[in-house]
Structures are given as C-alpha cells and as structure tokens.
Amino acid sequence: MAKYLLLKHYRGAPAAVNDVPMDQWTPEEVAAHIQYMDDFAKRLESTGEYVDGQALSPEGTFVRSDGPGRPPVTDGPFAETKDLIAGWMVIDVDSYERALELAGELSAAPGAGGEPIHEWLELRPFLTAPPTITGCHG
Amino acid sequence: MVDEALLRGLTPTVIAVLVRRGAGFAAAEDAVQEALIEAVRVGPEDRPRDPQGWLITVAWRKFLDAARAEAARRQREDLIHAEPAPGPGAAVDDTLRLYFLCAHPSLSPASAVALTLRAVGGLTTRQIAEAYLVPEATMAQRISRAKRTVAGVRFTRPGDLATVLRVLYLVFNEGYSGEVDLAAEAIRLARQVAAMTKDEEAAGLLALMLLHHARRPARTRPDGSLVPLAEQDRARWDTRLIAEGVGVLQAALARDRLGEFQAQAAVAALHADARTAGETDWVQIVEWYDELVRLTGSPVARLNRAVALGEADGPRAGLAALAELDPALPRRTAAAAYLHERDGDLATAARLYAEAARAAGNLAERDHLTLQAARLNARLRGCT
Numbered sequence: 001m002a003k004y005l006l007l008k009h010y011r012g013a014p015a016a017v018n019d020v021p022m023d024q025w026t027p028e029e030v031a032a033h034i035q036y037m038d039d040f041a042k043r044l045e046s047t048g049e050y051v052d053g054q055a056l057s058p059e060g061t062f063v064r065s066d067g068p069g070r071p072p073v074t075d076g077p078f079a080e081t082k083d084l085i086a087g088w089m090v091i092d093v094d095s096y097e098r099a100l101e102l103a104g105e106l107s108a109a110p111g112a113g114g115e116p117i118h119e120w121l122e123l124r125p126f127l128t129a130p131p132t133i134t135g136c137h138g
Numbered sequence: 139m140v141d142e143a144l145l146r147g148l149t150p151t152v153i154a155v156l157v158r159r160g161a162g163f164a165a166a167e168d169a170v171q172e173a174l175i176e177a178v179r180v181g182p183e184d185r186p187r188d189p190q191g192w193l194i195t196v197a198w199r200k201f202l203d204a205a206r207a208e209a210a211r212r213q214r215e216d217l218i219h220a221e222p223a224p225g226p227g228a229a230v231d232d233t234l235r236l237y238f239l240c241a242h243p244s245l246s247p248a249s250a251v252a253l254t255l256r257a258v259g260g261l262t263t264r265q266i267a268e269a270y271l272v273p274e275a276t277m278a279q280r281i282s283r284a285k286r287t288v289a290g291v292r293f294t295r296p297g298d299l300a301t302v303l304r305v306l307y308l309v310f311n312e313g314y315s316g317e318v319d320l321a322a323e324a325i326r327l328a329r330q331v332a333a334m335t336k337d338e339e340a341a342g343l344l345a346l347m348l349l350h351h352a353r354r355p356a357r358t359r360p361d362g363s364l365v366p367l368a369e370q371d372r373a374r375w376d377t378r379l380i381a382e383g384v385g386v387l388q389a390a391l392a393r394d395r396l397g398e399f400q401a402q403a404a405v406a407a408l409h410a411d412a413r414t415a416g417e418t419d420w421v422q423i424v425e426w427y428d429e430l431v432r433l434t435g436s437p438v439a440r441l442n443r444a445v446a447l448g449e450a451d452g453p454r455a456g457l458a459a460l461a462e463l464d465p466a467l468p469r470r471t472a473a474a475a476y477l478h479e480r481d482g483d484l485a486t487a488a489r490l491y492a493e494a495a496r497a498a499g500n501l502a503e504r505d506h507l508t509l510q511a512a513r514l515n516a517r518l519r520g521c522t
Binding site for chain 1: 251346350498499
C-alpha cells in the first residue's frame with residue numbers, strides 16, 4: 001500500500017481541456033461538479049482507499065520569523081504567485097497504476113456544459129516509514 | 139478485565155469453531171470481534187476461568203443474535219440445532235485454514251494484511267486503521283470488502299502457505315506506528331504458523347523476523363534517525379532473540395529445503411554473529427546472496443550481493459557488480475555512493491548520496507543520505 005497526494009491547482013498546472021472558470025458555469029453544472037467530487041470520495045471510502053480530502057481558500061498569507069521576541073512578519077497574498085494549490089485528496093492504494101487511474105477519474109469531473117474538465121492534477125507519492133528489512137543498511 | 143493479548147490469541151480458533159458450526163466466515167468474524175469487545179469490558183468478578191470456552195459461548199450467542207435478526211426462521215433453527223463437535227486435532231487445521239483464507243490470492247496485499255490482522259490477529263479495526271494511518275471508516279470498508287471477496291471460498295480447501303508468509307512479512311516489514319507493535323504481532327503470528335506447519339520457510343521467516351527484531355534497539359537514535367548496520371552499538375542487540383532466531387534457522391536449514399526466507403535469515407544471522415562490523419564474514423554473506431539470486435532472481439538480492447561483494451573483495455568489485463544492474467533500481471545510487479566513498483572518490487560519492495537522497499522513498503533514509511552528502515561535502519571543503 002502506498003499513499004499519494006492528488007493536488008489540484010488554481011494556478012500552476014497546464015490549462016485544462018475544458019478550461020472555463022467555475023463562476024461562469026450554470027448553477028446546475030456547479031452542483032453536478034460538487035456531487036461528482038462527493039461521490040468520488042464516498043466511493044474511495046467504500047473501496048478502502050480514502051484517507052483525506054480538503055479544499056483550500058485561494059487567499060493565503062506568507063509568514064516568517066523575525067527573530068526572538070518579535071512578532072512574525074507577514075506578506076502577501078501575491079497576485080503573481082505562479083503556483084496556487086486549490087485542494088488535495090490523499091489516497092492509500094495498492095499501486096502507482098491504481099493511483100494514476102483514480103487521478104484520471106477525478107480529473108474527469110464534469111465542468112462547463114456538463115463536459116469533463118480534463119484538468120491536470122499533480123500526483124505525489126508520500127515518503128513512508130523505513131522498511132525494517134532492506135538488506136545491507138539496516 | 140481479562141488479558142487482552144491472551145484473548146486476541148484465541149481469535150482464529152474461535153472463528154474456526156463458529157465456522158465449523160455452520161456460520162459463514164464474515165458473520166463468524168463479526169461475532170468474534172463483538173465477543174472480544176465484551177470480554178474486555180467485563181469486570182473481575184465475571185472473569186472467565188476458561189477464556190476460550192467463554193469466548194466461544196459469547197461469540198456463538200452474538201452470531202445467533204445476528205442470525206435471528208436477519209435470517210429466516212427455518213435457517214435459524216437449523217443453526218441452533220447444528221452439531222458443535224470440535225475435536226482437539228481439528229483446531230490446528232482450522233486455524234491454519236483461516237490464515238489461508240485471510241491471505242487468499244484473490245485479495246490485494248493490503249486487504250490480506252488488514253483481514254489477517256483482524257481475523258487472525260484479533261486486532262480491532264481502529265487499531266489497524268491507526269497502524270496504517272488511514273481513517274477507521276476506510277479500514278472498516280477495506281476489511282468488509284476483503285471478507286466479501288473471500289465469502290465464496292470454501293473453508294475446507296488448503297491454501298498456499300507462500301501467500302500467508304508474504305502477508306506476515308509485509309506486516310513485519312511495513313509496520314508503521316500506533317498503539318499496536320506490528321513487528322511483535324507479526325512475530326507472534328509467524329511463530330504460530332511455523333509451529334502449525336513445520337514448514338522450513340515458515341521457520342525461515344520467523345528466524346528472519348527475530349534476527350531483525352533483535353537489532354531494533356540499536357537501529358534508530360533517540361531522534362528517530364537511522365543508524366547504519368556498521369555503526370550500530372552491538373551491545374544493544376537483543377541476544378535472547380538472536381539465540382532464538384539462530385536456533386530456529388539452524389533447525390530449518392538442517393532439513394535441507396532452502397528457500398528465500400531461510401537465505402535472508404542466514405545473512406541476518408551472519409551479521410548477528412559478528413562482534414564488530416569489522417569481523418563480519420562477508421565472503422559467506424556473498425555466498426548466501428548468490429543463493430538468494432539463484433532462488434528468486436530478484437534485483438534487490440543482486441543489489442545486496444553487489445554491496446556484500448564490495449565488502450568482501452573491495453569496492454571496485456562491488457561497483458563492477460552494480461554496473462550490471464538497472465540504474466533505476468531503488469537504492470542502487472545509494473549503494474554506489476557508499477562504494478565510491480570506500481574507494482576514496484569522495485566527490486563522486488557526495489554527488490551520488492545527494493542524488494540518492496532526492497530519490498529516497500522514505501524520510502529516514504532521505505535524511506540519512508542527505509547527512510552523508512553533507513558530511514562528505516564538508517570534508518571536501520576542508521572543514522573537518
């Protein structure tokens with residue numbers, strides 16, 4: 001079993017095939033999209049592959065330490081930030097091939113005109129705990 | 139409150155008894171889980187003298203309750219009048235069949251692991267979910283799907299022991315965190331399978347687990363970082379586990395039916411045998427890896443053989459053996475980095491350690507490899 005992160009980008013991924021901003025869809029199309037996402041998560045739970053899913057606000061703040069005893073410095077949001085994460089789903093699957101298959105399905109969520117969005121999702125494997133038996137270095 | 143570990147150990151036997159009395163596997167497994175939960179709740183005054191008999195009684199009642207709620211009247215009466223006739227010899231066979239069922243080839247490895255831990259290990263769904271870092275609802279679904287998958291499998295058919303051993307190996311090797319010590323659990327189950335089957339490879343797997351488990355106190359620093367075998371404090375190895383592992387292995391090897399787990403355990407035993415890293419008998423280790431390559435053809439075995447060869451015949455020999463392997467093989471770059479360092483080529487080693495760190499599949503290894511690269515780069519700059 002291996003865990004993967006499916007990352008959905010507001011910006012930073014190549015353009016989707018059906019690339020119409022969500023606020024231009026009809027309310028029914030938006031509702032159908034949300035339903036598809038919910039159904040997808042429920043189905044993954046029923047197959048024992050769902051771990052987590054969250055959506056993120058596009059408005060973010062950059063924060064850094066400014067030294068002991070001083071409040072942290074904040075900056076942003078930056079309108080020009082090239083990469084902006086919209087949300088994620090974490091899955092726990094038997095193989096990389098299965099992860100690809102699921103990412104493909106999620107990418108085909110319906111969008112404008114009820115047509116699949118075919119958006120680009122980023123698939124990232126989790127780093128795991130080290131196996132006990134590796135041969136020479138354990 | 140009764141001894142939870144003792145009760146968990148009875149799980150497969152009790153499931154088997156219910157199945158023999160006519161319950162389906164899935165229903166029997168559910169009933170035993172409920173009985174276990176009730177057992178943990180009862181007060182000391184109700185503590186059963188005969189935990190197995192008590193568990194069978196309660197589980198059978200749970201099963202009948204469920205059957206009453208669901209099944210037709212006629213079916214129910216058939217069940218109530220079913221003949222409960224467990225012979226003592228049948229119990230071992232039934233328990234073993236349960237292992238086969240839980241590791242059935244129709245199940246994915248993850249499903250087989252989850253079902254084995256629940257139906258044979260007696261762990262709760264919550265404990266298994268916590269160990270594998272998934273939500274409890276997801277693990278519950280994974281287990282119930284697995285139960286549906288094997289629902290049609292005839293309980294009387296003998297299964298494939300190799301798949302059972304593979305599942306236990308996975309539990310041991312990929313055990314994560316949580317309140318349950320999965321490595322210890324895997325050892326407990328492997329011990330049971332080895333005792334029931336008298337199979338050489340089951341013994342080999344048990345020995346392999348014991349010998350690796352013996353090193354656990356020395357494998358990680360308090361901060362969780364990995365200590366390579368050569369740098370481990372061997373005084374912290376568990377000599378009792380080593381002695382047991384070596385004994386189990388020697389008995390298996392004496393029967394002259396070598397398999398991959400025995401060969402892997404033999405390598406582990408040779409490491410355990412060396413008082414210092416410098417005393418390691420690398421020549422013999424290379425020979426065992428030759429056996430492993432012959433038995434499995436596994437690229438991982440070839441990689442480990444190349445590293446062992448680098449120790450036995452010098453780093454150049456190891457690098458020559460590595461050169462024949464697929465460059466994409468996991469840990470090949472890390473092995474090359476190590477051999478180049480031993481060969482005195484620090485610049486190449488540092489570059490390869492950094493490259494291997496980027497490709498590492500787990501955090502502890504990545505940190506370890508990054509530290510190696512940083513250590514060599516500091517030396518190259520003349521800092522140390």
